[in-house]
Amino acid sequence: MKVNMKINKQTLNTLKNFSDINMSIEVKAGNTLRTVSVQKNILAEAQVETTFPQDFAIYEVNRFLGAASLFDDPDFEFGEKSVKIGNNKYSLDYVYCDPSMIVTPPEKNITVPDPEVRFTLTQDTLSQLLKAGNVLGTPEIVVEGGSPMKVRAMDTQNDSTDTFHVNLNDSSDKSFRFVFKIENLKMVPGDYDVEISSKGIARFSQNKLQYWIATESSSTYGG
Numbered sequence: 133m134k135v136n137m138k139i140n141k142q143t144l145n146t147l148k149n150f151s152d153i154n155m156s157i158e159v160k161a162g163n164t165l166r167t168v169s170v171q172k173n174i175l176a177e178a179q180v181e182t183t184f185p186q187d188f189a190i191y192e193v194n195r196f197l198g199a200a201s202l203f204d205d206p207d208f209e210f211g212e213k214s215v216k217i218g219n220n221k222y223s224l225d226y227v228y229c230d231p232s233m234i235v236t237p238p239e240k241n242i243t244v245p246d247p248e249v250r251f252t253l254t255q256d257t258l259s260q261l262l263k264a265g266n267v268l269g270t271p272e273i274v275v276e277g278g279s280p281m282k283v284r285a286m287d288t289q290n291d292s293t294d295t296f297h298v299n300l301n302d303s304s305d306k307s308f309r310f311v312f313k314i315e316n317l318k319m320v321p322g323d324y325d326v327e328i329s330s331k332g333i334a335r336f337s338q339n340k341l342q343y344w345i346a347t348e349s350s351s352t353y354g355g
Contacts, residue, residue, distance in 0.1 A: 134216075135185040136209045143182040144197060145320070146341075150176060151193035152318040156234035158189040168237035174316055175237055179340035185210055189236075191229035199226050242344040244335045247327035248353060249310065251281060251302040253336070254323050261285045264296035265314045272348070273317060275310045275328065279303040285314070288350055307354035310334065310347050319343055 143165075150157060150167040153174050157167050163183045168175045188210065190196045200206055200217055202224070209216040214227045261273055265285040270293060274284045280303050285296040288311055310328050319336055328334040330353035336343045 134209050134211050136207050137182075137185070138205070139182050139200070139208055143180040144200065146178045146180050147193055148197060149318065149320050150178075151197070154235060155193060156189070156191050156229070157193055158231045158234065158236045159184050159187065161186050166237045168235060169316075170235050172235070173346040174318065175242055175344040177241060177342045188215070188228045189231040189234060190226075191233060196226060199224060241342070242333055242335075244327050244329045244333055244344070245331045247329045247335070248306065249275065249277075249281075249304065249308060249326075249328040251275075251300055251326050252323060253283070253326050255321050257283065257298050257300075258317070258319070258324070259321065261296065261298060262314065262317065268294045268296060270295070271314055273312045273314050275308075275312075275326075277304040277306045277308045279305070308352060310351045310353075312345060312347060316345050 146165055147157070150165060153169050153176055154167045157165070159165065161184055163180050164177065165180055166177045203218050203222065206217050206219060214225045217224055217226055261283060265273065268285060270285045270287045272286055272288055274286055274288065276282045276284065281300040283298045283300060287293040308330070312334070320341060322338045324336040324338050326334060326336055328347065332347050332351070334345050334347060336345065
């Protein structure tokens, strides 16, 4: 049975963001989108405003979004093997791929075991860190303990490079240094509640959107 429906802008924007993590996606029936990077070091989940009527997989999300952009407010008619995108005059059939062709997320989300560090990362701070990393050419974002806690855009392998510093409103009497590759911080702009575990995983969450991102092996936690 074919279902004709709209996909709203918030959902399309989420798909666009998730395409930065993995070019492909398997969409499950319902209003939850999930993706995982090919390296399996980033997992993301979002509750979206569109409810999909069935499971389907897209091999190249940006191509799918490009196809949808050919039309002004198109209808999406989901069939067994393809989705018909368009209006009464123009339309195209976009063929699904076999889910076995793509890297799909695990059935269950990752549990952040006993997170030792919690703080709020504001949209402004995240934006400044990513901008500084781009300008300075630094490959990492580092979260460090102290009063206050600090986040830096830096190169942990090269002490002679420039470093951008941000003082957080949070403090910690613990000694730690959690390292993230800047290329893994592909979040939608916004304020995030951050939990980091010394077991090698962090969770960034806001409203109905969550990202689980692995910390680098050079991270340290002194307790």
